[in-house]
Amino acid sequence: MPEIRPVTKENWEALIDLNVRGDQKDFVASNLYSIAEAQFGEDFEGHWDFHPYGIYDGDTPVGFLMYGHNFSHPTQQAFIIRLMVDEKFQGKGYGRFAMEKMLEMFRADERIKEVGISYEPNNEGARKLYANIGFVETGEIVEDEVVAVLKLRS
Ligand SMILES: CC(C)(COP(=O)(O)OP(=O)(O)OC[C@H]1O[C@@H](n2cnc3c(N)ncnc32)[C@H](O)[C@@H]1OP(=O)(O)O)[C@@H](O)C(=O)NCCC(=O)NCCS
Structure with a gap:
């Protein structure tokens, strides 16, 4: 059973060694960039705290995710900022597992x-994965990316 583990001083170097395929590089920032960014979060309609995690199968790091929280945001109080599965481990269900794990954590938080x-408009793999989980595109484009949302509660 895969699991997610927070980025720590013990595992960050292994996580920055994970890579997507050459043709996927434009879809996602490097894990090195994301872990640096996570130190500061972002100010966009209030402050977002960033939470970076490794995706693991046993002790093998297979991917990386990062979500943000902004509990005072009027619409989305959580945002999935980054998701990647290393090229050697794609197509085995880890991406879907990571999405479901994040949603389980979000659902538990009222x-x-x-x-x-x-996501990038031409990222068909990501679009399909998120649509299957229930994300609905809003029609909005932010920083050249398509925005999709999932309503958990009213
Ligand atoms: C998108 C990504 C995270 C998916 O992770 P994964 O572990 O390969 O995906 P899974 O094996 O869990 O597959 C989940 C679903 O994704 C879809 N999918 C994933 N890659 C796909 C591809 N290349 N083409 C079409 N569909 C794809 C499938 O619909 C699959 O659905 P299924 O469960 O019905 O088969 C991974 O391919 C990746 O790291 N891509 C490059 C980086 C990226 O684009 N990140 C997202 C940025 S928004």
């Missing part, structure tokens, strides 16, 4: 009414 995600 402060989170809606979850957002964004």
Whole structure:
């Protein structure tokens, strides 16, 4: 059974060694960039705290995810900022597992009414994965990316 584990001083170097395929590089920032970014979060319609995790199968790191929280945001109080599975481990269900794990955590937190995600318009793999889980595109484009949302509670 896969699991997710927070990025720590013990595992960050193994996580920055994970890579997507050459033709997928434009879809996602490097894990090195994401882990640096996570130190500071982002100010966009209030402050977002970033939470980076490794995706593991046993002790093998297979991917990386990062979500953000902004509990005072009027629409989406959680945002899935990054998701990647290393090229050697794609197509085995880890991406879907990571999405479901994040949603399970969000569902358990009553402060989170809606979850957002964004992706490049030509990222068909990501679009299909998120649509299967129930994300609905809003029609909005932010920083050249399509935005989709999943409502958890009203
Ligand atoms: C998108 C990504 C995270 C999916 O992870 P994964 O472990 O390969 O995906 P899974 O094996 O869990 O597959 C889940 C679903 O994704 C879809 N999918 C994944 N890759 C796909 C591809 N290349 N083409 C079409 N569909 C794809 C399938 O619909 C699959 O559905 P299924 O469960 O009905 O088969 C991974 O391919 C990746 O890291 N891609 C490059 C980085 C990226 O695009 N990240 C997302 C940025 S928004």
